[in-house]
Amino acid sequence: MVDFGSQQIPLKPPELSAASGEASELPESSVQSGKESGGPEENLQGEETEGVGKAVEMADPLESFNRAMFQFNDKLYFWALKPVAQGYNKVVPEGARVSVKNFFSNLRFPVRFVSCLLQADLGGAATELGRFAVNTIFGVGGLLDPSSSEQLNIPKRDADLGQTLGVYGVGQGFYIVWPVLGPSSPRDSVGIVGDFFLYPVSYINPWYEWLAVRGYEEVNDVSLRIGDYESLKEAAIDPYVALRDAYAQYRQKKVEVNKGKPEPPKPAGVR
Numbered sequence: 001m002v003d004f005g006s007q008q009i010p011l012k013p014p015e016l017s018a019a020s021g022e023a024s025e026l027p028e029s030s031v032q033s034g035k036e037s038g039g040p041e042e043n044l045q046g047e048e049t050e051g052v053g054k055a056v057e058m059a060d061p062l063e064s065f066n067r068a069m070f071q072f073n074d075k076l077y078f079w080a081l082k083p084v085a086q087g088y089n090k091v092v093p094e095g096a097r098v099s100v101k102n103f104f105s106n107l108r109f110p111v112r113f114v115s116c117l118l119q120a121d122l123g124g125a126a127t128e129l130g131r132f133a134v135n136t137i138f139g140v141g142g143l144l145d146p147s148s149s150e151q152l153n154i155p156k157r158d159a160d161l162g163q164t165l166g167v168y169g170v171g172q173g174f175y176i177v178w179p180v181l182g183p184s185s186p187r188d189s190v191g192i193v194g195d196f197f198l199y200p201v202s203y204i205n206p207w208y209e210w211l212a213v214r215g216y217e218e219v220n221d222v223s224l225r226i227g228d229y230e231s232l233k234e235a236a237i238d239p240y241v242a243l244r245d246a247y248a249q250y251r252q253k254k255v256e257v258n259k260g261k262p263e264p265p266k267p268a269g270v271r
Contacts, residue, residue, distance in 0.1 A: 055245075055249070056245070056248040056252050057245075058172060058185070058245075059174040059175065060174065061174055062174065066176060066244075067177075067240055069178065069179050070177050070240050070243075072179050073179065073180065073182060081219065082222065082226065084219050085219050085222040085223040085226055086223075086226060088220070089223040092223070094224070097220050097224055099143040099144065100217075100220045101220060101221060102135070102142055102143055102144060103141065103143050104201075104217050105142070105145075106135050106141075106142025106145075107142065107199065107201060108199060109128060109131070109132040110198040110200065111160055111195045111198045112124075112156070112158075112159045112160070113125055114161075114198055115159035115160050115161055115163065116157055116159050118161075118164045119164050119167050119258055121157070124157040124159060127154060127155065128156070128157050128159075130154055134146055134152065134154065135147050158257075159258065160191055160195055161191035161195050161198075162185075162187055162189075162190065162191025162195075162251070163191070163251070163254045163255055165187050165190065166187060166251070166254070166255030167255055167258050167259050170187050171187065172185045172186075172187055172188070172251060173185045173186040173187055174186065175247070175248070176189070183243055183244065183247045188251065201213055201214065201217070
């Protein structure tokens with residue numbers, strides 16, 4: 001699972017995210033080539049769709065800085081996060097780790113709910129409210145996810161504040177890689193800040209207890225996906241470029257889907 005700031009897509013990178021969102025498919029061409037991914041008629045799933053998910057080019061004026069931060073996050077993953085997650089993986093059963101993931105996902109309800117409201121997605125807001133009530137009451141405080149069972153089948157909404165700004169027409173802007181937080185853009189960086197204040201864990205005091213909880217959440221998440229980032233590095237000619245292109249496409253797709261009307265990407269150099 002690649003973690004893009006407050007968003008996630010498969011193939012976990014070495015960045016600790018400020019908040020986790022929903023998963024979507026990583027463009028296969030990005031991983032294999034490490035170049036601009038997706039042809040004129042390819043979307044994120046590799047399917048032919050007119051106007052949706054075409055190759056997206058994101059300006060990268062800070063490439064030197066971004067590559068340095070990418071290397072920093074890479075070392076952080078291999079030297080700290082992965083070893084801890086591997087040890088945690090050996091002592092904590094998978095079922096317990098999945099329950100922990102469900103619990104934190106349930107706690108992120110305010111981020112998804114408020115984002116749906118701001119996007120005028122009242123159906124999505126109602127769905128999120130229903131999921132939160134069911135999982136909190138019947139899922140032992142969110143440790144279980146009965147909302148996703150075949151009987152109820154209440155889907156989780158994929159919404160965050162960065163995406164909401166995109167729905168309002170705010171462009172992605174340029175690419176930036178934050179230390180620890182990972183891939184982002186000016187628009188999504190603003191969204192990450194907003195998501196932070198909507199996430200209940202952010203209000204844990206003192207600050208080091210909050211940091212410990214967030215660190216534990218990330219270790220638990222990585223423990224469920226050990227090896228994915230390594231696969232990405234082996235498959236991509238340039239992992240930095242592969243992640244950058246995948247991030248740009250993924251974020252654009254999220255905005256297009258929630259707008260309800262796909263918009264083709266602008267040509268390179270046009271803003």
